[in-house]
Amino acid sequence: MLTVIAIIHIIICVALILIVLLQTGRGSEIGAAFGAGSSQTLFGSSGSSGFMTKLTTAAVIVFMITSLLLAYFYSHKEYTVKQTVPQAEERLPAK
Numbered sequence: 001m002l003t004v005i006a007i008i009h010i011i012i013c014v015a016l017i018l019i020v021l022l023q024t025g026r027g028s029e030i031g032a033a034f035g036a037g038s039s040q041t042l043f044g045s046s047g048s049s050g051f052m053t054k055l056t057t058a059a060v061i062v063f064m065i066t067s068l069l070l071a072y073f074y075s076h077k078e079y080t081v082k083q084t085v086p087q088a089e090e091r092l093p094a095k
Helices: 002-022 037-041 051-075
Strands: none
Touching: 002 051
């Protein structure tokens, strides 16, 4: 279970990086850099969100859920890796 969540988490991390890099920035037109009139709408209402924005939101939600699940599972003793070195109580001399 823990391995599956970790694999999903890694895949979502890579996908999230690629999704963000594929998006165009707001105000990325050359006119916005020099103070053209269209740059005034940059921080106004954006209308309906596009496909990439929805995909980014979904990826972030899955990323946060897997992050919380991994933190929860690794913080509890029953899900941690068992120790390979015997404890002091287990190494009592045989009678």
